[in-house]
Amino acid sequence: MNTDTIRRIRSVVRDYAEAVYRFVREIPNRYPWLTKIYAVWCWISLLLFIAGLFLYRDSRTMLVQYLWSFYVLLQFWLLCRSKTFTWKKTAMFMLLGIFLVIPVTAWTLMGVHGLVGGRTTDTWSQAVITPIAEEIWKLLPLGLYLLFSRRASAMSLSDYTLAGAASGVGFQLMEELSRRWLNSGIIGRTYGYSTTMLGGETIHWDFWTLFPGRFEESIFPTIMTVSHPVHTAMVALGLGLAVRYRKRLTHWIFSLPALLLGWSILDHAAYNGQNSLPEWFMTISEWTGSGYHTKNVFLLMLLLGIVLDYIALNRVRSQLPMMAGERFLDPLSEMIQMWRVFFAKRESFSTVMALIRERREMGFSLLYGNAEAVSVQEELRIRMLHHYRVAAALVLLLLGMGIVAGFTAYWQGHMQVEPSACFSCMFDSLQNWWDRLSLREKGAILLGAFSLALLFVGFWPALGFAFTAISIPASGHEIAKDIRDPKRLLTPENAAAALIALALSRVPFGRLAKKGGERLEIWLEKLLKRKGKPEPDIPHKKPDVDGPKEKPDSGKPEEKESSKSPEEEDYVHWSKAKYKGVELYDSRNGALGEFDGIDVENGIFYEAKSAEGLNRIHPKTGKPQQTPQQFTDKQLYQKTKTRINNLMQKAVGTRTTPDGTSEIPSLEDIKSIRRFQFQLDGDTPELRAAAENSLNRLRQEFPVYTFSIRFGVK
Template sequence: MLVQYLWSFYVMLQFWLLCRSKTFTWKKTAMFMLLGILLVIPITAWTLMAVHGLVGGRTSDTWSTAVVTPIVEEVCKLLPLGLYLFFSRRASSMSLGDFTLAGAASGVGFQLMEELSRRWLNSGIIGRTYGYSTTMLGGETIHWDFWTLFPGRFEESFFPTLMTVSHPVHTAMVALGIGLAIRFRKRLTNAIYFLPALLLAWSILEHAAYNGQNTLPNWVMKINDWTGSGYQTKDVFLLMLILGLILDYIALNRVRSQLAMMTGDRIIDPLSELWHMSVAFFQKRERFSSVLSWTRERREMGFSLLYGNSEAASVQEELKGRMQLHYRKAAGLAVLLIGAGLLAGLAAYWQSPVQPDDTACFSCMFDSLQNWWDRLSFREQAAIVLGAFALALLFVGFWPALGFALTAASIPGSGHEIAKNIRDPKRLLTPENASAALIGLALSRIPFGRFAKKGGEKLKDWLEKLLRRRNKPDPNIPHKPDVDRPKEKPDADEPEQTTPKDSEDYVHWSKAKYKGVELYDSRHGPLGEFDGIDVENGIFYEAKSAKGLDKIHPKTGKPQQTPQQFTDKQLYQKTRTRINNLMEKAVGTRTTPGGTSEIPNLEDIKSIRNFQFQLDGDTPELRAAAENSLNRLRQEFPDYTFTIRFGVK
């Protein structure tokens, strides 16, 4: 199972590297792969079950395996892309590389579950001896080769006459055809939609011919021979992909005057992007992730300027929330399935017959775990760590996935020590552990310990500020300034007194280097302004006034605006619109009449991820309302930091 997952991950990685014009992030690509598992597989199975329930027959009949199954599978694999286009309404602003990647990821997820099922149900002496895909008369039929582009092809080894490429290639080819049709439908009329229909029919034909190669009529096999018997599909797809990448970069260069360019670059092309990534990786590794994000975001900005529309921009944040919700549900379901499998395995272990002199114990499981781990070769251990890393990468980022993989390796590698600690908890009461516990208690409970802890935190903050002053950060690298630390309360009954002017890192918005920076769109229309910007520390300053908040309306006798209505409008709605405009609609910056003459450009501020609000009011109701509004922003923009200071005049 692990080996099969690594093969599928390898195929997905190949598509990820080839689709150079992509704007999708890895998480979004992983979402399509998960949908291929959790959406396409059940719908395909239910559809086939419904057909047999209505018509009858067996699943091994020719009309089922060679006619209905290829049609249902090839169509259902396009469902994730169709749902994304329908709900996001971003078809016009997606690159052709995005279409290809979405189709490939859905196909990878589908093929992963198909191959896992084959391995799980594998039986017979030949399959157990030579591999799950080996037959007596046909030799090896499913080929996974490391040095092959898109491994996983279906072809008999002895006297091969036809083959079919893997599910990812078929679905990626049809998805790319859909992208070409959407991109050029205005120039070539709706007749261009004949292209993806033809590609889908070709995929179904190859699939059907392979499944029914000994039972289908001769005329079907003859048509399949005319189309190359499956041997030309990958070549045609690669030619289409090259054409799609060329068209994408030609389109990007039409708006390159509105996009940021690297020093020395005159055009936007994949080779220069790869060159800058390589230079960053080998010379300045701290900038590598920034260059990766910058090149992708530049492409995303370019396609938004070229093909984006107001409808796409208006629903983007709502879509993001919905897709994140679906992603979390899919991830949660996958965790539940994995947990159920582990529990089933443990139940089988506990219920297995034991010898009379054996004793079932919890600690013995960890001893057995390390014994099994120690028997594995270095390659097998490395494969398990790599598999854990690849699996975690579907749900979290790179570093959390790496931590998960190393943790997964450390548990079986320390099984004997864990078992000893379970049998004899007193082993934990070593001098080292006792000293660490006493020190932790002193730092958290004793007044002197608190003083030392706070002194250490201040020293850390001072060193960080000193390093920031000496090493001016790259504007492409997002910054996360220090978040205000809550003060220790001497008495729980005394209310906390907020005195922002006494804070070491407090900077009034009027003291920012850049003030009154306005965004504008492609028509030079205003898109909102920032009161103050600190590019060096990566902070947007926003000044808000709560004067007149408690003013009574003469007709109703109630305040004209509640604190919650005020913060929702001034903090949540305006900031949400400002971020969307900054990332989607803005093409440049300019100073306002009361602003500074020198202002940063758009690319300098797009990487800033910290908003600091300074509010002149300060009441318990206003604090509670502001926290509610900021929590809504934190949920919609998890990669941003939002803080607020009260009583700032």
């Protein structure tokens, strides 16, 4: 099979998988009621899981092994400092280790025994076939990713390590869970599931051990084998080094991962067959350290990989955003930046961490990315720019918080405040209760909140949620002081709204918390106003057809209730825009498309679209020449996508068209605009539905942009 055939097969499989993925992503938009069913199912599953912890011992056993495996994966996650993988992608490798590697390994062993016979307890099966099959198939998820992923060429060496480790963690999770369930007799419950009569404890899970889960007898140990994640991570890292330096060191460098794989199989086989394998085989195992040097060699390789990654990143640091005080890219300064933000303003911690990770991803894409990796650079660049702006604004936010805190202290020092109500006393009592708890009890509450959140969100949002949950009782006195502040207690609704804003501002869930908090505050203010002071029933007067007339000043401020949405209030016909007919051109002076109208001050691109002839019948087929969905996909989705990509990648300047204005903005002036307003002359239910589908696709691919549309604009 030649290279072209492999490339065609890969393209077909990947295109089909991406089509299925897009179809699945569209299902919640087409059937919103499925989202509600899914939410109900999640809560029912959570309740059943909690009940199972109390009712069934095997459920508690499963949770214990899951926490141990999660702890091992977390150690790898923290050590791989040059990674670009997200926690979600890493978790997918772990799931593949469970649902792909284990079945494939089992089928392989079943096939071998089906062909040659024998039992799984035979030496040749347990100490030869099993180690070979397990160590090879644990690399299967990484192999699939390298074959089908568009950005596989831009992986860091830490990504290779993390992919192998996560696959090994998933494999070991199910392997150890099976052992715990099967060895649940009186000996297992008394001395531990891995305790033997002659060898003592053989599988070690120690909290203060790096990469726990090693296989070693506790009585007179002479041989061991590290856990599955270490073996697979080491081989995967060797493969990453070979891929990275194959051009410089020729293809002989691929002997490195082959040797590491052989070493892993040797350690695994020697431990499994230590009492039955030939003496010469055990002698070779002793030459390699009998399993005691494997972890040390892996750590040295990981350190080398991280150093090589950051040396490479610094070659392109001029093309990457640098944070305040950074002259070079290095893991120490990145950790200092993240922890500084974590202690100063935890809500922005995930944003800063995402910026640092995506900066590395962009760097490796620039260094090693092939054509496929380059195709996703623009989306990454937009996300990275968004995170960079948020991180840069953090300094201003902290300064603003200091000013507010100083003003609050001044107000409290110069104003006489009446004794507080029980509402504020509740938070004082809450912190008093929290302060009385022991460190163990506080840790249990923190871990409980973290574990609960981890069922629904990723690792870092769950960590932020846990710290937010304990920060409320831990900051009870401060919250009570804010409530006692007379500025916040002018009206009951303001006090309640301020409290809700304070609580929601500490939950790092982005737009969900922000939008939900704003709606909840508005609803609460209206509710309390309605209860506290009924508004008079004033009849509404119909608007004057001749236009608004001046009303005599009654001495009271006039309250107006606008019926227009924000989108309608700033509506401007595209022909009234200050700049019209602005064309983009590339380095060869070729046209890259034009914008019908641009409002630089308000940051809006205006695009006029005509739907005339949409329902025109084709004389041969007797059907419309194009459906509304085909029309909007071409005119709204495809053209806008091309326009944004050209604006950010290929365009080198702007020029006016023959019908455009003489004065036009520069390319740099319009690159920061993030809002499109389409004005369409047609208006039918089918056209509206099709346009919304096309705009939703744009919103998914360009989340930092805003897209809106007006119908019936002539």
